[in-house]
Every structure is written in structure tokens, then in C-alpha cells.
Amino acid sequence: MTHPAPSRRHAIAEDLRNQISTGHLKPGERLPSEAQLATRYEVSTPTLRNALALLQSEGLVEKIHGSGNFIRHPLRRFTYVGGGNTPAVQPAPDGALSVTVSTTNLRAQGHLAALLKVTPSSPLTEFLHLRHEGKTPHSLARVYIPRDLAPAADAAASLSSPRPSLAEVQEKVSARLPTPEEATALRISQSLAVLAITRVVTDINGRVVEAALLVLPGDRADALFTARHTPEEGNSNE
Amino acid sequence: MTHPAPSRRHAIAEDLRNQISTGHLKPGERLPSEAQLATRYEVSTPTLRNALALLQSEGLVEKIHGSGNFIRHPLRRFTYVGGGNTPAVQPAPDGALSVTVSTTNLRAQGHLAALLKVTPSSPLTEFLHLRHEGKTPHSLARVYIPRDLAPAADAAASLSSPRPSLAEVQEKVSARLPTPEEATALRISQSLAVLAITRVVTDINGRVVEAALLVLPGDRADALFTARHTPEEGNSNE
DNA sequence: GAGTGGTCTAGACCACGAG
């Protein structure tokens, strides 16, 4: 309990963290190769890679296959804003922010049918979003909408039309490792955890208007939720 | 892009997932030892462990050091409810739910001072919560409150008193690997990602009343956020 | 093609849990 395993990788991570915060390593800079770092710290390559995995999960280091490990620009963190405004349309920090969308028609199956509260095999439309800023992907979204509510075919501008008063947005966040497909789509390592958000938007009549499965890369994404309280409601903080 | 690396570990994880969903492996059951599984699947122990890490991050498998890998009871998932009601006081599924609290007085430093919007070295009280259900920890929380707002000394029942109308609860969720201390406190592996939530509670006057750093084990915790919309506000879903 | 990270192997040794 007192010193919970010295653990080589954390020692190395600590050392690199210090070098970053003291400015010995600057944002954008490239680290020596993993082989060089391994010999420098006198560890094997797997352990050195584990150390980098720690820094990567904190957003301090970015690994780029084939070219090296880089100190991340600390500001460049993407924030998903919860509460109904889909994938965070934000100030957009000058970098070209683009979205790739593809549309598919399909029929509800077990898990999806339950989420949308529809009977199995009822028709749905799936929107597959891949959000880029420049060439780094920011989020992967699978959005499912009952066919009769889905906008014609052009997806980009259509959903902006006001909907029949949606009443509730519920978002469940969890952390897990990505599937191989998600990892390649988001261009992250398969050992880097993602934020997985399941969003269910409910109508004022209780009908589920949309269900979405969002995946955000854990090294460069946060999810932000804001709740405002009108002073009337009894609030018990433990 | 077509088949993103067959990758042994995902194949093994897939096989075990199927055995779980088809009922060949039942909740509570113990898996063969990692050495046995490794020879069965004809892989080395590290790769087999990587396969189990996948299932662990999905909450399907629980690793217990020294005794084995077990199929998780799928229902047993802990849900943190965001929006102001602190660490999810819930139905409490019969299992004894206990909280360990320790209180410390300290002074604000850089990061903390910024979060609380107080001047550095201004007095704070820290509450360190460790939430158990039975003997499995559910969450680790470090709660910081300006000294003059902190309740006397007894922390357990005190905070229930109505506060001067808090106006906003902001919660930022990210995924990262745990520190060694967090890992031992939550009894999870150091390679399992946690949900890290930074919660800032603001007064109706704009004063920060509380800042909290919450850590939830990624294998058995979700965070749930619900937003209700009064139909008046213009809502643009992209 | 040279250099990089990504995956995997086949072990060794330590730390923990239960009898």
C-alpha cells in the first residue's frame, strides 16, 4: 500500500513527464526511437512501450506508426459536448473540420431494437459519421434513426430542421478498448482505450427518436456534460 | 483497411465472447489458467493476456490476482449518475454499500486553485472517498471544498444540508490509465483504463463551491448523464 | 530501402490467494 510497486514503466513515464513540464521536451518535438529510449533507460522495448502508453493515455504523447513518438500540443484536445448538440460543433480552431457521412438502410436487430424501443426488423436508417480535423480523426459515430423520421437522403444539412420537441437526451459513457475497425478508423493504437458513448434521444411523447453509438479516441478526447439547476429542486449531495 | 489485421488476440477474444453469449461459459465460472488457455490457443502468454484484457475492458471477464479469471455477472455494472447527485446513490442491490472517508486540510495549489478559481494557498478541505460494495471498490473520489464552505468535521451526514442554491454542475469525462495508487485502491490492473471525471459545482453567484476528481474502474463502471429539454430552446442537431 | 512503430514469442521472476 505504501509504495505500490516501483514498476519500471511508471518511473520512465514520470521522468518523461518531468522533461515535458520543465520544457526539456517541447510540443511537436520528436522523441528518440523506442529502441534508443529502451537502451537509454535500460529496459526492454515492450516495457518502454508500456511507459509511452501511459503518456499517450494522458494525451502527452502521440504515436505515429512509421515515423515516431511526438510530444503533443497540449491544447489540442477535442471536447465532445453532451446534452443534445451532436458531436460538438465548436469554435473549430481554424483547422479544416470535415465530416464523412455514409448512409445505410437496415433493419433493427436485438441490441439496437432494444435501444430504440422498436420491434425487431423494423426499418432504420444508419448514418456513419467520421469526423476529421485536418487528417486526424476526432470521432466515429453510428447514428440510428427510425426510417420514417429519417431525412430524405442528403444527411449533411438536413437534420438541422427543428424536430417535434425532443424531451430527453441520455448519454451513457464507458471506457473500453477499441475494435480493430474502430482503431484503424480513428488511427489509434488498439491498446489505447476509447470513450464509448451511447446516446438515446427521446421524444416528448416518450418515443426514441435517435440512438447513437459514439467512439472517441481516449488520448485526445474529453466529454463534457453541463447540468443547470433551477434552485427549486431538492438537491442532496452526499 | 478491409481486414484490419487478423490479430490473434481479437480472434481469441471473439471465441471466448461467443462461448459466453452461447452459455458455454456461465457467469461466475472460472476460466482455465492463462497458461492452459495459452497452450490451447497456441499463443504465448502475453498475447493470451492481451485477449483477456479486451474482454476485461468490456466487463465480461474479471481478473483476480492469485486465483484466476472469472466470467463477470453481466448485471453487476455500477453506474455513476452525473448532474449533481454525487457518486450515484442508487437502489443499492442488497450488497452492503459502504464508504470510507478521510478528511484533510490543505492549501490550494496550481491546478487545484485554477479549478476552484481561488488564489493559490487559500485554505481547502479535501474529502477522500472510497466507495465499496462488499469488498469490490466502485469509485475513488477526491473532493475539494473551500474551507469556509466545508462542513464541520463529520463528513458523512453533513453535506446533505441544502446549499445556497447551486447553479451549475460541469463534468468532464476522460479515459486514461490509472496511477499505481488508483489501481491498488480500486483493485484493478494497471493496464485497465479508468473513467476520470472532473466535476466542478458552481454557485448561483458564479462561485465554485466544489471541485472533485472522480476515478471509476473502466471494467465495471459507466457514467450516465441525462439532459432534459424544455421545447423552447432552439436545438440544432447536426 | 532505411528506419520507425506494432505484434508476437518463449521464456524468467515476483506478488498474491487459498489451503
Added chain:
DNA sequence: TCGTGGTCTAGACCACTCA
């Protein structure tokens, strides 16, 4: 004490990036 998982080693080989 014995069997378990946790950490680490010292390599091999493949996949990607860039000149």
C-alpha cells in the same frame, strides 16, 4: 506451499512512412 496472475526480458518478424 503451491498455483495463480503481474511484470519484465531479449529477441523475431511484419507494416507503415518517408526520402
